[in-house]
Amino acid sequence: MSCLETIHDYALRSVGIGERLLPKGEMTLCEHFTLIGSGLIWNIYYGALALLIGFFLANALAVAKASANPWARKPAEWFIFIFRGSPLFIQFFLAYEAFVLIPRMGWDIPLGFTTITVETSWLSKAWLGALIVLCLNTAAYSGEIFYGALRSIPRGDIEAADAYGMTGWSRFRRVMWPTMMRLAWPAYTNEAIFLFHATTLVYFSGFPAFQQKGDALYYATYFAAMTFNPFVAYPVIAVYFILLTLTIITLAGLVNRRLNRHLPKERRAKIRLRPQIIR
Structure with a gap:
């Protein structure tokens, strides 16, 4: 089988398109790159959605934690x-054990004249259950x-907004939130990088991969087990994540440049990769 045929058969296997059977016998480098790249679709899915949902939740947590109202502050803390x-x-x-237990207990919604039992078994699937955990985790760190x-917003910025008559939501949206994003963006970029790396833990989490449609680590482990050689499959997945990291840094750098466009060049915060060895 040529490399083009391998790409045609396995490039979208992780989402159920193409050849269903995994390759056996002699494993080529093209098969390594194609199947592991196919599994990377799920890692991007987990990371992108968790980052998007977690971003809005993190903003709400930050505002709640800074609130003077203990009913908002304490739950956020x-x-x-x-x-x-x-x-x-x-x-x-x-989360997996809890999501598995919920369908056993049942989720009944009484409506008075009847009771509806909600199907909740989909919570124990990786595509949703693992995504929920990643959303909550990154929301806490980002928050x-x-x-x-x-x-850390300069007091002068808030006083200037007050002087213009801005209060409440208007002051937060037009003055405080843009400054908060500008100050937090370099650290938030590092959190985004770590989140995409953390998606590899889904493979070990207990959430099942439906019909062998696993993530990148799923296929890398398969190749390592079949060839008894981990020094091909795991470096391939490392290369993919390095490229993914460079993509995130590039996109975050463009956003950072936009956030700091009003500042002189020497005062603009730059995006730097600071790997978190222990979390």
Whole structure:
């Protein structure tokens, strides 16, 4: 089988398009790159959606934590503390066990004249259950980043907004939020990079890959087990994630340039990769 035929058969296998059977016998380098790249679609799916949903949740958490109202502040503080204080790997396992237990217990909605039982077994699938955990985890870390930036807004900016008569939502949207984003963006970019790397933990989390449609690590592990040689498959997945990291840094750099367009060049914060060895 030529490399073009391999790409045609396996490029979209992870989403159910193409050849269903995994290759056997002699594993070529093209098969490694094609199948692991196919699995990377799921890693991008987890990372992109978790980043998008977690971004809005993180903003809400930051505002709630900075609130003077204890009914808003305390839940945000405990949410951030619990998800930052516990390992992501443990969160995956606890969520999976909880999502498996919910369908057994049933989720009945009484309507008075009848009762509807909601189907919840889809929560235990990787495409949704693992995504929920990643959303909550990155929201906690990003919320703390945004909270620190919110507390670091220069007092003069807020006083200037007050002088113009801005209050409440108008002041937050036009003055505080843009400044918060500008201050938090370099650290938030590093959190985004770590989030995409953390998507590889879904393979070990207990959430099943439906019909062998797994992520990049699923295929890398398959190749390593079939060839008894981990020094081909795992470097391939590392190359893919390095390219993904460079893409994130490039896109984040464009956003950062937009956020700091009004500042002199020497005062503009630059995006730098700072890997988190331990989390």
